[in-house]
Amino acid sequence: MMGIRALRRKAGKEDAEKPFWISFSDLMTALMVLFLVAMAVALIAVTHGLATINKDKEERQQTIAACIADVKALTDRSEFQGVSVHGHSIDFGTLVLFGNDRHRFENPTHEHFVRQFVPRVLDLARSKQCEQWLKRVVVEGFASQTGNYLYNLNLSYLRSQRVLCVLLDAQAANALVATDRQFIQSLFLVGGSSFNTAAGEAARMRRVELRLEFRDLGSARDQHTDIPLDPGVKCPNDLH
Known part of the structure; x- marks a missing residue:
């Protein structure tokens, strides 16, 4: 009897010390479940991210x-x-034209029209619809098919610059207010297009456009530095 009890106590001790191991199939099942949960979380995150991007776009x-x-x-x-709008460009048509082979306005009334129209564009640029994504306004001049490429490229640039000279002229009878001129200095850029982009009748090649450029999705707004307001007493572009 004593021997049997000793064997039973010994067997119980060995059973208690025996380690617990799950089966291989249970282990693989648990790993598969963990993998599926991780994939589900990842897919939800990706789907939510794409939905947010599409919504923002x-x-x-x-x-x-x-x-x-x-x-x-x-x-x-x-x-x-x-005045007409094509895509993101404002085309002045024949209301604002330059003299043939010149960067002087064809008629003084064209200068008056520019000073009358652009402040209304500035009002829209400050509005909620435009201000949120508007990056800059490019003044783009055009040149005719007469002459060589570089000459007309420079002429179209000078015509663009002439528009800014008119807008920043503080001595004009209908000069823009200082806040508008300051806004133009921070928002407007000049560009030029030679005859390789011009088409149509001759007048169309002596025109000017305002091209609105908008920020890409996810890009930060440009930090405009405070540029001293130009006194607007003399255009660096001599009349020609």
Whole structure:
């Protein structure tokens, strides 16, 4: 009897010390479940991220479309008849033209029209629809097919610069207010297009456009530095 009890106690001790091992199939099942959970979490995160990007992209497009719609509504006003909007560009048509082979305006009334129209564009640039995504406004001049490429490229640039000279002229009878001129200095750039982009009748090649450029999705807004306001007493571009 004593021997049997000793054997039982010994067997119980060995059973208690025996380690617990799950089966290989249970281990693989647990790993598979863990993998599926991780994949599900990853897919949800990716799907949510794509949905957010698509939503932001759609909201950006809608906001820009609303901005352009406001610009088109501006050109529909009776005093601005003749100005048209193509894509993101504002075309002055024959209302603002330059002399043949010159960067002087064809008529002094064209200068007056520029000073009358651009402040309304600045008002829209400050609006909620445009301000959120508007990056810059490029003044783009054009040149005719007469002459060589570099000459006309420079001429179109000078015509663009002439527009800014008119807008920043503080001595004009209908000069823009200082806040508008300061805004132009921080927002506007000049560009030029030679005859390789011009088309149509000769007048179309002596025109000027305002091209609105918008920020890409995810890009930060440009930090405009405070540029001292130009006194606007003399254009560096001598009249020609």
